[in-house]
Amino acid sequence: MSIQAINVRNQFRGVVKEIIRGDVVSEIDVQTASGIVTSVITTRSVDSLELKIGSEVVALVKSTEVSIATL
Template sequence: MSISAINVRNQFRGKIKEVIEGPVVSEVDVETPSGLIVTSVVTTRSVKELQLVPGKEVIALVKSTEVSIAAL
């Protein structure tokens, strides 16, 4: 499957660094070429269906109506 067009503007290409599987949901860490880590929480079923394993090249797509920032 390939994506020919998508409306998500925040896209981070990278490789899966780590997958922490839980019984229902899992954490997937994606490392970009610049070293940025993007973490996604997805269903464990999706991890298996998409064959998400360390080293696999993926694109992390981020679409959000709100981004919160806290002052330090």
């Protein structure tokens, strides 16, 4: 499946900066031009995608809700 086939409009190219592996899920920090994007994905997906520090990736962000609060 190509990235174009995925229905996600917010796509940020970046490089994996940190991987915190867990037994079931892992936390991935991706450095993008706009800053760090953090994703929590299954550890199985980390292995399947062969993610490593320095891997070039695209962070795909899809949200049904964005909340905003005043300071």
